[in-house]
Amino acid sequence: MKVVKIGGNALKNIDINVLKQLQTWLAEDETVVLVHGAGPMVDEALAHAKLPVKKVAGLRYTDEATLKVMVNVVQTQVWPMLHHVLGQVHLSPTLLTKGVVARIKDAGKFGAVGEIDSITTTLMAGRLYVIGPLVSSAQGEVLNVNADEIALAFARHFKADTLYFLTDVAGVLDQNQQVMSKISPTVAATLMSQEVVTGGMFIKLQAAFMAMQVGVQKIQMGRDFQVGTKLVLGDLE
Numbered sequence: 001m002k003v004v005k006i007g008g009n010a011l012k013n014i015d016i017n018v019l020k021q022l023q024t025w026l027a028e029d030e031t032v033v034l035v036h037g038a039g040p041m042v043d044e045a046l047a048h049a050k051l052p053v054k055k056v057a058g059l060r061y062t063d064e065a066t067l068k069v070m071v072n073v074v075q076t077q078v079w080p081m082l083h084h085v086l087g088q089v090h091l092s093p094t095l096l097t098k099g100v101v102a103r104i105k106d107a108g109k110f111g112a113v114g115e116i117d118s119i120t121t122t123l124m125a126g127r128l129y130v131i132g133p134l135v136s137s138a139q140g141e142v143l144n145v146n147a148d149e150i151a152l153a154f155a156r157h158f159k160a161d162t163l164y165f166l167t168d169v170a171g172v173l174d175q176n177q178q179v180m181s182k183i184s185p186t187v188a189a190t191l192m193s194q195e196v197v198t199g200g201m202f203i204k205l206q207a208a209f210m211a212m213q214v215g216v217q218k219i220q221m222g223r224d225f226q227v228g229t230k231l232v233l234g235d236l237e
Helices: 008-012 016-027 039-048 064-087 147-157 185-193 199-213
Strands: 002-006 032-036 100-104 113-119 128-131 134-136 142-145 162-166 218-222 229-231
Touching: 002 147, 008 039, 008 064, 016 032, 016 064, 032 147, 039 064, 064 134, 064 142, 100 134, 100 142, 113 147, 142 147, 147 162, 147 199, 162 199, 185 199, 199 218, 199 229
Parallel strands: 002 032, 002 162, 032 128, 113 142, 162 218
Antiparallel strands: 100 113, 134 142, 218 229
């Protein structure tokens, strides 16, 4: 099983080779879960609505007005774009709307931000599934769940062999803004403490190493499936 998280910018500029690789996996009867973000498009919509963008520990603070904008962006911009992009290679995704439940993370600190509470959906081989950052709670409340954390939850639950983070950058950058071919937890912690790695990449690395510790065999970050930064447990050689 493959879990692929694709950011909003990466989705807008997706490489045809990425789409062809999805096509190949499905032809080989792989199950693929595509987790999409919407950050840049939500930021644009908030600016247009003259609403502030507030981040707390790398997560978007989500009040009622922000959540309303997010729902509109995902439904009217991201989903149509995703269907158009996947349609270029005749892929028909199944949108995951049931069998995934979120719970509130910390309302006082983050607002309507959630985390995955349970996954009960059944996935079939050779199918492409899509899920985004809006997940309902057991009480039916729509919550903003970080897409990186959703990808981690699916990779852990289904024991995925590979987890990819597709971004609009070539990989994890070091102090000299050079792409690192490999990164370990120790090196990542150093870069985080020095604030070389911050924001969204900080969260990605945290989620990724947690996934490796629970059995995900391969994790890679970059613009496509072939190059980028490979995550490894233990010391770098």
